[in-house]
Amino acid sequence: MRLITGLLVALMMSSPALAEPTLYFTAIPDEDETSLEKRFSKVADYLESKLDVPVRFVPVKSYAASVTTFRNNQVQLAWFGGLSGVRAREAVPGSQAIAQGAEDQKFRSYFIAHKSTGIEPSEGKLPKAVTGKTLSFGSRGSTSGRLMPEYYIRERFNQAPDEVFSRVGFSGNHTRTARLVETGTYEVGVLNYTVWEKMVDNGEIDTDEAQVIWKSPTYPDYQWTIRGDVNERFGDGFKQRVQKALLNMDDPELLETFPRSAFVPASNDDYKTIRRVGRETGLLD
Missing domain, CATH: 3.40.190.10 (Periplasmic binding protein-like II)
Structure with missing residues (x-):
């Protein structure tokens, strides 16, 4: 009986259902x-x-x-x-x-552009000069790298992104978007503002090659x-x-x-x- 009881206790202690x-x-x-x-x-x-x-x-x-x-x-x-x-x-x-x-509570997206575009930063509306350029979003499901930027593009131009830009792609994440614009693979990109500022502070991005051209309203x-x-x-x-x-x-x-x-x-x-x-x-x- 003691042996059986001992075995039952050991079994209970090892059971996944009873594990912490x-x-x-x-x-x-x-x-x-x-x-x-x-x-x-x-x-x-x-x-x-x-x-x-x-x-x-x-x-x-x-x-x-x-x-x-x-x-x-x-x-x-x-x-x-x-x-x-x-x-x-x-x-x-x-x-x-x-x-x-x-x-x-008050987040932003940054639109960035490669130096070859010649697009100057704007404190007003999203620059019209982005029209016809190539654009990289981040992930398809990103709020700051896709959802809100698309909303602001539609609001500015009354068109879908693929009607405003010559080509639209998805990098997969914010750091990759920054890299793609820095190298000129895409002319324009949108990303989470904290990722951009962190990369700049850490010297991980060349701001002579890519710069912020527009900061979105907050959300x-x-x-x-x-x-x-x-x-x-x-x-x-x-x-x-x-x-x-x-x-x-x-x-x-x-x-x-x-x-x-x-x-x-x-x-x-x-x-x-x-x-x-x-x-x-x-x-x-």
Whole structure:
């Protein structure tokens, strides 16, 4: 009897169903893989120390994949862009935006151009001189690298991007967009303003080859979104504990990897503009 009891206890202890649950999270692949791994491995360590549960970062290859892993409950938390966050929350009812960077309340896209275009920076409207040039967006699902820039292009010219530009491509992420314009592979590009400024500050882009020609109006963007069923998996109050941990993140070195000065509370209502623009441009079903 003792042997049987011992075997049953050992079996129960080794059962995955009874193992300590792990919090899995992901992030949109908006920068090169090395930058993402550096940033989010540190985030995993930080959250694990605050939440007292194992925390693992799950890298994905595309914006669409980040939404899919969230929908399928392969991850319970995600660092989304504005549009991907809206898509994820619509796919998983009850999910909530819980934190955003202080800078994400008033985010921007930068239009950049290669020196060969001769396009001068404009503080007014998007320069008409971009007409007929080649254009690189970032990812197809990017808020700052596709959704909002397309909205502003349509607003300025009353035409779709492929009617304004001679060729339109998708680089896949913001750093790659900057590189493509710097080398002249594309004449014009649009990207996340924080990525551009970070590259400039770090000496990673030659501003004699490419420069900012227009800064968009502001809009809400990146945020942390959590599934609505996390308390069932991790216990009562877990969602609030995750939010508190994110809002209390104050390590300057960790925040700089985003780069953000701090995280502040966020809600689903903050992204009504993104939902509206997504529907108007046909990028949100």
